[in-house]
Amino acid sequence: MPDMAYSRAIETYSDIDTLAAQGIRYTRMPVPGTVKRGELAPFSLPPDKPGETTNYELSKQLVNPLPPMTEEQKKEAERLYLVNCGICHGAALDGNGPLYNGGKGPYAAQPANLATGADYVKMPIGQMFYSVTYGKGQMGSYASQLSSTQRWMVVQYVKDQQAAKNAAEAGANDTAANK
Numbered sequence: 001m002p003d004m005a006y007s008r009a010i011e012t013y014s015d016i017d018t019l020a021a022q023g024i025r026y027t028r029m030p031v032p033g034t035v036k037r038g039e040l041a042p043f044s045l046p047p048d049k050p051g052e053t054t055n056y057e058l059s060k061q062l063v064n065p066l067p068p069m070t071e072e073q074k075k076e077a078e079r080l081y082l083v084n085c086g087i088c089h090g091a092a093l094d095g096n097g098p099l100y101n102g103g104k105g106p107y108a109a110q111p112a113n114l115a116t117g118a119d120y121v122k123m124p125i126g127q128m129f130y131s132v133t134y135g136k137g138q139m140g141s142y143a144s145q146l147s148s149t150q151r152w153m154v155v156q157y158v159k160d161q162q163a164a165k166n167a168a169e170a171g172a173n174d175t176a177a178n179k
Contacts (some may be wrong), residue, residue, distance in 0.1 A: 008121050012096060018090055025170045037148060039122075039148070040065060040066075040147075040148045040149050040152070041151060042135055042148070042153065043129075043143075043148055045058060045059055045062075045130060047134040048134075055130070056127065056131075059124075059126045059127045059129065059130035060126055060127050061126060062124075062125070062126025062127075062129060063125070063126065064125055064126075064129075064155070064156055064157055065151050066149065066152050066156070069153065069156060070162070073153060074154065074157065075161075077153040077154055077156060077157035080146065080150055080154050080157075081154050081157050081158065082155060084142060084145055084146060084154065085154065085158075087099055088107065088111040088139070089102065089111050089113075089114050090110065090111075092115060093113070093114040093115035093158065093161055093162070093165075094113050094114075094115050094116075095110050095111045095112055095113035095114070095117070096110070097111065099111075100131065102165075109138060111138075111139070112137075114158055114161075114162065115161065115162060115165050116165065120162070121162050121166065124157070125155055125159055128155045128158065128159070129152060132151050132154065132155060133148075133151060134147075
């Protein structure tokens with residue numbers, strides 16, 4: 001155990017080939033199964049194989065593990081949505097982001113209307129998280145762009161916006177019915 005008694009110092013930005021030449025085996029990868037401090041545990045459901053929907057259906061049972069967001073976290077969730085999702089789904093979640101732009105943009109297919117689309121308003125939060133993690137339809141995975149905490153924040157932001165929009169519409173309908 002000489003390496004334990006007399007450990008060799010590793011320069012932070014040294015080339016791995018230089019280290020290997022010295023007999024130092026260093027991969028810079030975390031130990032498998034470890035979780036970064038302050039990060040949520042890895043997502044437990046693997047992606048479905050093509051043609052299967054088992055895990056997609058199981059994801060309906062997932063609940064958001066984060067506590068209710070503070071005002072600062074809500075602003076960060078909005079920023080993350082606008083940066084990563086708003087380009088397609090639009091700032092108003094209406095499916096009319098800059099890439100679609102009412103059919104005049106470079107993207108020919110209209111993205112999902114997250115604000116009022118019945119499938120998305122009724123979609124459980126866990127299933128929405130699964131969709132953001134692995135992709136759905138034309139939308140690719142955002143697991144490499146957003147941490148699991150950030151994905152939960154974005155999904156909660158979408159759900160909060162949906163609830164606010166539905167409450168505003170219900171209020172407008174009540175006002176119209178009372179006239």
